[in-house]
Amino acid sequence: MSRAFNFCAGPAALPEAVLRQAQAELLEWGAERASVMEVSHRGAAFEALVAQAEADLRSLMGIPDDYAVLFLQGGATQQFALLPMNLAAPGQGADYVVSGHWSQRAVAEGEPHVRTRVLVDAADAAGLYLRAPEVDAAAVDPDAAYLHYCHNETIHGVEFPAVPDSGAVPLVGDFSSTILSRPLDVARFGVIYAGAQKNIGPSGLALVIVRRDLLERAGQPRARVLTWAAHARAGSLLHTPPTFSIYLAALVFAWLREMGGLEVMAAINQRKAQRLYHAIDDSEGFYRNPVDPASRSWMNVPFWLHDEGLNAAFLEESREAGLLALKGHREIGGLRASLYNAMPEAGVAALTDFMGDFARRKG
Amino acid sequence: MSRAFNFCAGPAALPEAVLRQAQAELLEWGAERASVMEVSHRGAAFEALVAQAEADLRSLMGIPDDYAVLFLQGGATQQFALLPMNLAAPGQGADYVVSGHWSQRAVAEGEPHVRTRVLVDAADAAGLYLRAPEVDAAAVDPDAAYLHYCHNETIHGVEFPAVPDSGAVPLVGDFSSTILSRPLDVARFGVIYAGAQKNIGPSGLALVIVRRDLLERAGQPRARVLTWAAHARAGSLLHTPPTFSIYLAALVFAWLREMGGLEVMAAINQRKAQRLYHAIDDSEGFYRNPVDPASRSWMNVPFWLHDEGLNAAFLEESREAGLLALKGHREIGGLRASLYNAMPEAGVAALTDFMGDFARRKG
Known part of the structure; x- marks a missing residue:
């Protein structure tokens, strides 16, 4: 492992x-x-x-x-x-x-x-x-x-x-x-x-x-x-x-x-969030984040599959692909990715790659 | 180190x-x-x-x-x-x-x-x-x-x-x-x-x-x-x-x-405390612990040198001998050894050996 x-x-x-x-x-x-x-x-x-x-x-x-x-x-x-x-x-x-x-x-x-x-x-x-x-x-x-x-x-x-x-x-x-x-x-x-x-x-x-x-x-x-x-x-x-x-x-x-300090982290964090929101918004409805774009968090990105019946498969396959803890909070369900400072850009790239592949296979 | x-x-x-x-x-x-x-x-x-x-x-x-x-x-x-x-x-x-x-x-x-x-x-x-x-x-x-x-x-x-x-x-x-x-x-x-x-x-x-x-x-x-x-x-x-x-x-x-559980730890802890109190009580006044014997702690043993002017030498030499943190609490001064579960009997033996040697050299 x-x-x-x-x-x-x-x-x-x-x-x-x-x-x-x-x-x-x-x-x-x-x-x-x-x-x-x-x-x-x-x-x-x-x-x-x-x-x-x-x-x-x-x-x-x-x-x-x-x-x-x-x-x-x-x-x-x-x-x-x-x-x-x-x-x-x-x-x-x-x-x-x-x-x-x-x-x-x-x-x-x-x-x-x-x-x-x-x-x-x-x-x-x-x-x-x-x-x-x-x-x-x-x-x-x-x-x-x-x-x-x-x-x-x-x-x-x-x-x-x-x-x-x-x-x-x-x-x-x-x-x-x-x-x-x-x-x-x-x-x-x-x-x-x-x-x-x-x-x-x-x-x-x-x-x-x-x-x-x-x-x-x-x-x-x-x-x-x-x-x-x-x-x-x-x-x-x-x-x-x-x-x-x-x-x-x-x-x-x-x-x-x-x-390099918080200006550097801000640039990295903004790129990470944009990459993930783009993957969601460009998925033709396969993934969905309903938050008003002006209020979207850079740190925590909840998202939903168009078919909630695919949640279990998404979580199991993402885990096997080395992407952990993507289950949404029990209060609102769905999926969630948190992108704090310690999450490298490569991690977000791996996630969006997986999401694209999953959508192609299940869409 | x-x-x-x-x-x-x-x-x-x-x-x-x-x-x-x-x-x-x-x-x-x-x-x-x-x-x-x-x-x-x-x-x-x-x-x-x-x-x-x-x-x-x-x-x-x-x-x-x-x-x-x-x-x-x-x-x-x-x-x-x-x-x-x-x-x-x-x-x-x-x-x-x-x-x-x-x-x-x-x-x-x-x-x-x-x-x-x-x-x-x-x-x-x-x-x-x-x-x-x-x-x-x-x-x-x-x-x-x-x-x-x-x-x-x-x-x-x-x-x-x-x-x-x-x-x-x-x-x-x-x-x-x-x-x-x-x-x-x-x-x-x-x-x-x-x-x-x-x-x-x-x-x-x-x-x-x-x-x-x-x-x-x-x-x-x-x-x-x-x-x-x-x-x-x-x-x-x-x-x-x-x-x-x-x-x-x-x-x-x-x-x-x-x-082996708390009965075993009790036996070990009692031996550790007895060894240290004996070293103090048998030092002919070089070391001193004034606590009523019936109330003496197994865990924390404060003690005093007959000559407080030796405290600095005791602390420096004990540290060099691999015995750490023997300074007494600032409220009452002197020296103190804490003998919690994680302190092995060998540690207490090393301390009493050092104390005997220090007393012979400085007594």
Whole structure:
């Protein structure tokens, strides 16, 4: 057997060069005579690793100095709850934009901790999420603690073509599936957060980039471990962090710098997405992606066969061809290919070649 | 260079056999043609891994069926907050036993979420923690949500010689540094919890073993991701779990079963601790451990040189001799050796040999 092209939506493929380095030094990291998993997070070597990871991320994303960078646990899902705990006073409200599954989840997990209001829900008359909604800055409650949206809906394959305007209210963006895929103007945001398991590293890690003045908000009574400001003061070492996950994230950041940075990744990612959408759109209806072209995701491409009865054959044959994890999410069915940074262009070419061949044989 | 004996208190040494297996299959796990880090937590392979990990843990510890086993994120520190959120009604109190640093932290992190009361604080007149306190079951508030204690204080090296009696109130035990080191009567507890990074696996994972009737308690308004019952219903797959950490924990559980189980580990761990305490006690005052012998930890052995001016030489020379991470915790100074399951008897023998030689040369 050998490694195949892995289109999993998350936990997702990691760059093979990163995995090979981790494998080579898994038992002895640097001069430590121990695995990176076995050294103290208070030791000089690991503290230097965290500092380098943060510096590389700041350089890649152009994160201004008045933003803190936090490496936390619990994935993006836990941040759905920590957002209102940290940013909203008791009784205060927050506005939410709903554009698919994950922005709905953010509302549901936030509800016990803040008075949520759905500013706009992009579902069409049939309940489908096929486009990023317009956000009217004038409609945002000026007393809201924040406006939350999800920049890319991993399941529905719907991405905002531009960062929405939240007016004077801090904008909070869930970037779990699109962070680091292209440049982003961080200064537009109050908070950017992301689970790691798509474009950053393995699962078990969450990244929070937060404007420092927001750390001064009292929020709600809560333990220190649930308090962003406490993690910021401690440089993400408030308590034992997920050391191996941070180590792998650091290797991914270094790999992205070697690749040339986010402008280069953006060009690659755009080519990958275009190749796949072309294969779908040019298939004379054999394959179909119903998302409004202006809102199509570069990272997650759901698609459907004209005959759903062919799904099982498509999945079995693609797997045999070395193309993994193409099954669609159970919520909407069909097929899906995720094209995160670690997916090489050759992988997308192999997929579109397979799709063309499959269509010729079954069409 | 080569791997050395690593006495780090945590993140701690892992069994070398476990690391070698992880290294061998880091790029291709089983038949997956991808790393275990790169596969879906909803896929059959990973679901089977979680089920096997839970089954092995239940077998090792003899966990009764009326207890749920949860693999969570955030380490033990986050559980300090989740305990009262899940177990205490708004306004209800909880009793705490304080026997050192970590039981103090449990009180501090719990305070925003429950009316805490310190039932007993074992500090002596000088503020030192040198023995496990007596716990008077009759003194526990019968209306308390639970009685919390820390079975082994990692920093102070103080361990309860027996499980305390909490009467009719559920007993909650922090077993972060002693879980799996010997058999335990799980049925004595309402909740057993532990951070993984000492005796279970890498950091970034927490284990919670909770009697199922306690999952029925309403607790306090909170997000699903902070709710044990939701994680129990989802079989620890409520949201993306820390997949690599769970994988390594599963390898550790399998290794413990191969070693012969917890009775065998108890005998080994007792011999390791006795050897080190003998080396200290028989040093004619060159080394010193002031903990009451009945409360001495098998897992964490803090000790002091008669002349603190020799600390730097001890640390430098021991490191050169292949004995790592013997510096004491910054809170109490001195030296410390942690002897978790992964530390072989040969490592403790190498340490006591070094200590004898160092005493002869410097005494």
